[in-house]
Amino acid sequence: MTDTAHRFDALTAEHMRAGGSWKWSTPGEWHGHGRSGLIGAFVAEMDYPVADAVADAVRASADGSRFGYLPDDWVADMAAATSAFWGDRFGWTPDPAWVRPVPDVLTAFTATVRHFTRPGSAILLPTPAYMPFLTVPAMLDRPLVQVPMARSGGRLVLDLDAIDRGFADGAGLLVLTNPHNPTGRVFDADELAAVAEVVERHGARVFADEIHAPLTFSGARHRPYATTSAAAAGHTITATSASKAWNTPGLKCGQVILSDAADAEHWTATGYLAEHGTATPGVLATTAAYRDARGWLDDVLAYLDGNRALLAAADLPGIDVTVPDGTYLAWLDARGLGLDEPPSAFFTREAGVVMTDGAACGEAGRGGMRLNIAMARPVLAEALDRIDAAVRLM
Structure with a gap:
């Protein structure tokens, strides 16, 4: 400094x-x-x-009266910008057709619970955790199982044995926030691979909250969980947004990234309401953030x-x-x-x-x-x- x-x-x-x-x-x-x-x-x-690029995009939205319902072309443009950014920064270039708009990560989480997990199945949440993940499951009539993180080598780590027991007891979804909110941990490749093995063994799912991915510092590397293995890609719904890294939470635009063909097809059939609240100026500003900022x-x-x-x-x-x-x-x-x-x-x-x-x-x-x-x-x-x-x- x-x-x-x-x-x-x-x-x-x-x-x-x-x-x-x-x-x-x-x-x-x-x-x-x-x-x-x-x-x-x-x-x-x-x-x-x-x-400036984000502010210009918002101004252009106002100047052009771009406050109507969201057209497919602007969604496609945002999806392409998202895919390119993730490819350049993290080595994962998801199919833009599998990048879908949502207002925020919590909307993506709600849709994932409703449409990609067994009715009534519990949700596993490593804690401490982002606060709404503790309260939203009850709103969806789902049991929540808190899985306290453990300490190893002076740092907080995921308790894989407790996650394994949670799945054995019938839980269907693990919430994996990486980089981790609230502790700032960035999980390494070995940790993610170990998680994928446990999840796949139980035929369970992962909701990967990667909203802070662009905010990773030197000495750490963000690895999208879905890239851990073919199995991980098949059991993961990834959610992200430009809102944290570019400071635009009020513009209400996030992204769901699908990594499995069957999941993408299922999202097409079930994701309409989740997508519908995405703000048109937010989509345009997000495209500018990923592409030009x-x-x-x-x-x-x-x-x-x-x-x-x-x-x-x-x-x-x-x-x-x-x-x-x-x-x-x-x-x-x-x-x-x-x-x-x-x-x-x-x-x-x-x-x-x-x-x-x-x-x-x-x-x-x-x-x-x-x-x-x-x-x-x-x-x-x-x-x-x-x-x-x-x-x-x-």
Whole structure:
């Protein structure tokens, strides 16, 4: 990390509060209503202005009144751009005909559960996990089995024995989030191969949430799970989006990537409602992101890498910090502080830093917090200083 100023450094907390995002402007009572100076570090979005190509695409949508229902040609164009990007970045060039639009990853997840798993079968979820994956299964009348991640060599890993037992007990689907939210792990080839062997042995399925794939740092490599083997391709539904890497979650456009002919045919028969809510401006902006905003992404990755270095150098007594391999989400294990309340509540009140409480990520996350580091570096430095000061004043 160097001291050279970057344009993102000028994005002050005051600037972000004036911008209108949920992350900064609507903390509500839960996040300390009435208190000024809160630093928003909970919602998984970046504080950085979008790429010019993305902004131009949105403006062109407005100028051209492109707010109607989504035409097939624009879907095909987005699918081709998605396939090309994934081929260039990850070595997997899926058939563009098997890349389908959805509003977001949760819509893809819902469709996968409904149309690609046995009715009533349980869902296996490694935890800590992205919060909605813990609540959506019940809305679909599906049992959820939390599978706490294990530790090996100082890092969180998937508990394959527990996953195996879950499938043996009748579960039909594993949710595999890679890069992992909320811990930032990027699973390696051996881990993915081991998962594929367990899943295939039980004739089960995988929902591969790879929304953070473009946000992988040097030293780690994202490997699309569906490329692990022919068996993995046959039992996987992959979901992704440009929304995290290019900071466009409000444009409501994601992608389902099919990797099996039978699945692609089944999606054609069942996926209409899942696709229908995809926003036309979002499709056009996504195409521009994948095709024309790769330089912007590289610049953001370099900036985030500097933020990772700042986090790694921070001295936060009593807190075990996991610096992410991918994503812009760090995991802070605060169990060493011996707090008698959720740590996020303590740090919201005592430090004015709003993080996601680990208990919302599953029982395995209790005592931890998810910290979003995708903010201006001076703001992140202030957040870390506040956390440090709050601990030292305990």
